[in-house]
Amino acid sequence: MRFEIERKFLVAHEGWRADVVGQRLLRDGLVGHFAGGKVRVRIAEGRGWLTVKGERKGLARAEFEYEIPGADAEAMLTEVCEPCLIEKTRHCVPHAGVNWEVDVYGGALSGMVLAEIELRDEGQAVERPDWLGTEVTHDPRFRQSTMLRLSREAGRNITLAEVLAARF
Template sequence: MRYEVERKFLVAHEEWRAGAVSRRRLTDGLVGEFAGGKVRVRLDDERAWLTVKGRRDGLARPEFEYEIPRPDAEAMLSLVCETCLIEKTRHCVPHAGLTWSVDEYAGALTGMILAEVELEHEAQAVALPGWLGREITTDQRFRQSTLLRLAREAGRPVTLTEVLSARL
């Protein structure tokens, strides 16, 4: 069984762009949520996969990924996840031996930019890039399902200020 160990941050400014070495468009659909976990379908230009993530314990959570046929993913996105879609461009930005994922959201979350880094273990030392803002790893307001709900309730993309002032 694989555990995902990651830290998430707000992005303070645009300096990360100069270090980006690649990018790819992603579409995520929330299939369902359960006891602190979720099931999502993800599609990029080359592949499609289903991911099951368990409840977070500190920085870690169990994660299971299964590649699926592209037509199945497209059908799930349109038939099962139509109101729970996340569109983003993921930029890969190397820094101090780690690769940071900077997600620039579109659609219902246009304007939101978040960064994350996957670690080998929770105690791993991390040199934080200067373009990071505050850490949001355990902040429930930045769960994708919460961001989508806030955007649906507003009827438009939500701003960072609105997310930070949201009461859960």
């Protein structure tokens, strides 16, 4: 069993763009939620994955990921997943010996930009790049499902200010 240990941040400015070493387009669909976890299908570069993520405990949560045929993933996005899909371009940005992932959202979340880092362990020290903003790892407003719900309720793309103003 693999554990995903990650932290998520707002992005303060576009300085990260100068250091991008790769990018890929991701499309995610939510199959369902359960007891603090979720099941997701993802397509990237024509390949599909089915991922089950358990409830977060601190920064970590169990993650089970299985490659599936791209055609099956496409069918699941249209036939099984909740109607709003996540579309984002994930940029790989190395900094101080670690790889940051900066996600620039499209579709219903167009305009949102968040950075993530996967850690070896919860105590791993990380040098923060100057373009990194506020940490939102434990902020429920920045869960993709929450941002999609806010967008659906608004009937349009939502802004960062609207996400920050959301109450839970």
